[in-house]
Amino acid sequence: MGHLILLRGARDTAMNATPHLSADDAASFIDGTLSDDARAAIERHLAECDSCREEVAISTRLLATVPASPRRGVPWRLVLPLAAGILVAVMLVRPGGRPTATPTERGGASDGSTIVLIAPAPDAPLVAGRTRLVWRALDDSVLYRVVIKDASGAELWRGETSDTVLAVPPGVHLTPGKQYVMRVDGQRTDGSSVSSTEVSVRASQ
Amino acid sequence: MISATGDAASGLTPRAGAASSRETRVARTSHVPLAETDDGHPVIELPPSLARLLDAPSASDADAAWHAFVAQHSRIVLHVCRSVWPAHDEQMDAYAQILDHLRADDHRRLREFARAPRCRVSTWLVVVSRRVCLDLYRQRYGRPTSEEGREQRRARRRLQDLVAEELELHEPATTEREEADAALRHEELHDALQRALTDLASRDLLMLKLRFVDDLSAQEIARLLAFPSPFHVYRRLNVLLAQLRGTLLRLGVESAAP
Numbered sequence A: 001m002g003h004l005i006l007l008r009g010a011r012d013t014a015m016n017a018t019p020h021l022s023a024d025d026a027a028s029f030i031d032g033t034l035s036d037d038a039r040a041a042i043e044r045h046l047a048e049c050d051s052c053r054e055e056v057a058i059s060t061r062l063l064a065t066v067p068a069s070p071r072r073g074v075p076w077r078l079v080l081p082l083a084a085g086i087l088v089a090v091m092l093v094r095p096g097g098r099p100t101a102t103p104t105e106r107g108g109a110s111d112g113s114t115i116v117l118i119a120p121a122p123d124a125p126l127v128a129g130r131t132r133l134v135w136r137a138l139d140d141s142v143l144y145r146v147v148i149k150d151a152s153g154a155e156l157w158r159g160e161t162s163d164t165v166l167a168v169p170p171g172v173h174l175t176p177g178k179q180y181v182m183r184v185d186g187q188r189t190d191g192s193s194v195s196s197t198e199v200s201v202r203a204s205q
Numbered sequence B: 001m002i003s004a005t006g007d008a009a010s011g012l013t014p015r016a017g018a019a020s021s022r023e024t025r026v027a028r029t030s031h032v033p034l035a036e037t038d039d040g041h042p043v044i045e046l047p048p049s050l051a052r053l054l055d056a057p058s059a060s061d062a063d064a065a066w067h068a069f070v071a072q073h074s075r076i077v078l079h080v081c082r083s084v085w086p087a088h089d090e091q092m093d094a095y096a097q098i099l100d101h102l103r104a105d106d107h108r109r110l111r112e113f114a115r116a117p118r119c120r121v122s123t124w125l126v127v128v129s130r131r132v133c134l135d136l137y138r139q140r141y142g143r144p145t146s147e148e149g150r151e152q153r154r155a156r157r158r159l160q161d162l163v164a165e166e167l168e169l170h171e172p173a174t175t176e177r178e179e180a181d182a183a184l185r186h187e188e189l190h191d192a193l194q195r196a197l198t199d200l201a202s203r204d205l206l207m208l209k210l211r212f213v214d215d216l217s218a219q220e221i222a223r224l225l226a227f228p229s230p231f232h233v234y235r236r237l238n239v240l241l242a243q244l245r246g247t248l249l250r251l252g253v254e255s256a257a258p
């Protein structure tokens, strides 16, 4: 364990009569899984070593504040936009005929290689405070980012969520009638990322 | 990159022996579901996702098991990344770095952990992830994170100051003369407190630091120091503060007021 002192340059505030705690030591102390002797030895070190004590205190707090897992299934905020999409699809079906347009599912394949955008519909105007982007969840994504750029490619706004829906907030300044590009990026649990194709939308007049 | 995993040669905590030879009984004071061997070493079951990863018979099985393991623990690792890094891109860099760290050398660190797990994998991941994050921060900026800086500033606020506040020993001075006297007595008081604190048992000193420097709740301290309940912590804290006050009274420096 002594080698940790050499490697951890910033952990030099300690009184180093004993070596700093290994990750195993710190975690076992937090979990309360040590023998009495081992616990007493660590307590003695922590009483003197600010660096290790802070690590234990901060890690304890982090463990107590891990966000709860999201519920499985369709997030409730998805229900409204999806219901609206179904309504639009129904209205576009002529009696006895094929739909003239499908409002949903563009921006990529559904095999996980890209993110599939479900909303907004292709011809829907972009309205700050009203437009919602909805996409199909990746199996193993942890975070999504929505980016809106203007025609020159300059980023206008970005938002993040672990959900699969995000509204464009009212504060985003859009020039009426101007064309914008939107994209959703997803961060996978393995650290890789995946994106939707860029979708062109026009700000409402 | 730091060496974040445990060291079998740890002088502080002997490691458990081979799992196969363990005869177990339920541990008495732990708050983690576990058992212990006859020689008192804890036995913690490996989470199935980690066991599957480390025992994977083929590369493709290992790949699938890795993804499952990461999916199961990504939330906690990201939570740590967010606690250290404010910006999304940096959080994701740190996240990727942590995964690299865990995956390096055929998951060497996870294998070391799994050889004789002494704690929950989630707790271990928090400590390891935080170390990787802090290391990355120092590599990038050559200084501690704001999180560390904050903690270090707090630590620099001496324990005796914080205890003096708790004992309500600081009284406001009203005149210039009183102010000068107060400053002098303030120093006397703090020297006396410092001496009194160094006489405390390590465990008591640690408890005071966790409470007043680190701001941990009585419940968190009870868990860390294996007290039966937060009330026991409060009781002990009160005893310690009364002791300190008594020591100061004996020394005649019970107040910063002249």
Ligand SMILES: [Zn+2]
Pocket: A014, A019, A020, A021, A045, A049, A051, A052, A053
């Ligand atoms: Zn230390």
